[in-house]
């Protein structure tokens with residue numbers, strides 16, 4: 001496939017830590033507007049894949065292109081984020097001393113340079129955008145609460161809300177439902193599905209019922225490379241996948 | 249826009265701080281210059297200069313709290329910026345001595361004549377002008393901090409390592425300023441000042457004016473600092489203090505944010521030093537001693553880190569304690585200071601203001617929680633931080 005029409009293009013990406021290959025010639029292609037679920041056993045390299053896309057870790061070899069042209073392996077984290085790649089970490093990291101509202105305001109798409117933020121005054125548009133995200137994430141009644149006092153599930157949603165506020169072209173979401181109740185898991189699946197379409201989304205998740213609820217193309221990672229790709233049913237039927245992952 | 253910026257920082261805590269400073273700015277001159285000497289309300293000029301000195305330290309503590317409390321940069325070298333501001337002012341005061349020095353040289357300060365120098369080194373040029381010296385009070389600490397921060401933050405030095413290199417910075421300056429051939433008076437530093445802006449530096453009115461200038465500088469710096477903290481930039485600072493990489497992944501170039509706060513803080517420390525020197529009458533390399541910077545950290549810890557007002561309170565209280573101890577029980581002072589630091593770290597992690605916040609939080613809240621988003625911004629969050 002040619003790289004031009006893709007949103008994200010990874011080819012032959014390898015990363016090793018002290019000789020251990022966390023990513024082993026990984027290749028992956030995302031089209032604009034696509035939503036993709038990534039599954040794989042612990043240590044498969046799912047988080048490391050997000051690290052190389054967002055500039056946290058530099059790959060040893062391989063190509064990573066955004067929108068078919070921008071080489072992400074040369075950019076710093078902030079520059080990559082400003083291209084339109086947002087990330088939610090495995091462990092929820094919200095800004096605990098700030099209120100829910102302030103967390104969203106910080107994430108909101110707006111000029112990022114210090115002199116701009118020093119003189120920033122919230123506009124009517126920005127305010128209604130934050131209101132909208134508060135509604136989507138059901139955090140509206142908690143807007144003045146300190147983020148540190150939220151429950152685990154609420155923090156996960158706030159973080160998803162912060163991603164939405166950033167309005168990225170591509171969202172990378174690492175294990176969003178870890179530690180959530182079944183009801184919360186279901187609501188999170190709905191939330192992510194409502195986001196897809198306008199944005200491209202990569203979701204890493206262990207929880208099979210969650211992945212099923214998303215109902216999107218699945219990529220199975222194992223030992224740093226792609227083991228299988230396709231619908232959840234077709235990859236679940238794959239003998240190799242059963243051996244390395246589902247069978248355990 | 250500037251007005252909006254200052255108003256943004258004005259919460260209840262800022263109101264209290266600024267009111268106290270305003271009272272000091274009026275009461276102290278009245279009590280010193282107009283209340284008769286035999287009245288119990290009379291303040292001696294000695295006391296005024298002592299108070300002025302405390303407030304210079306308070307300004308240093310405020311500057312330190314801006315970077316330590318809000319950006320998580322524990323500077324163990326902030327006294328270096330204070331001392332550089334002090335030297336810039338000291339150089340102006342030296343040039344004002346003119347031919348009244350022991351050697352009577354109209355151009356060269358005494359120590360240069362003593363070293364058999366024949367002309368003024370280039371880096372002393374311009375310091376006979378007050379405006380130039382005042383500019384250098386900001387530029388020299390600010391530029392050094394900018395250069396230092398640029399390298400340190402870009403290389404992502406953080407935490408203990410960053411603290412250690414700030415300590416190394418002040419230590420290197422200490423050694424440099426000790427050298428006679430540096431041209432800053434070596435070991436003895438700069439002293440024997442005569443006038444400032446044409447006024448006799450020993451005169452009561454000058455001393456009172458210097459005190460009032462210190463109060464004004466502290467109040468202005470407080471307003472700038474709390475305006476910065478209440479702005480969105482301030483929220484980014486607090487966010488990166490706790491989760492820097494998360495802020496980076498949101499697209500903020502965290503290095504330039506730290507660089508901004510760090511350089512601003514250094515300029516404030518420089519102003520503090522510049523006001524300190526004419527009030528104590530001397531600046532010498534001992535101000536660069538690592539212990540000076542560490543003392544400043546203790547002031548902030550005692551008063552309450554990350555509260556702005558806490559640094560001011562801590563600096564004043566600890567230095568009052570120091571004045572008392574060094575008079576009454578000089579050999580015990582360092583033990584008292586060390587003990588205080590340990591006690592605060594163990595029992596009052598949020599300092600005195602934190603304790604006050606805990607006590608007031610236990611009392612029933614007056615209806616403060618407002619669910620309205622419009623009432624939401626800035627000052628409310630700044631207020632909560634003190635609590």
Ligand SMILES: Nc1ncnc2c1ncn2[C@@H]1O[C@H](COP(=O)(O)OP(=O)(O)O)[C@@H](O)[C@H]1O
Pocket residue numbers: 017022040041042043044045046047048049
């Ligand atoms: N910074 C690092 N240093 C050393 N090893 C690492 C580092 N990051 C990840 N690894 C290793 O790489 C492998 C893949 O990790 P990770 O991407 O976190 O897996 P996953 O998210 O799929 O569970 C693991 O074995 C992990 O121990």
Ligand SMILES: [Mg+2]
Pocket residue numbers: 046047048090
């Ligand atoms: Mg992981």
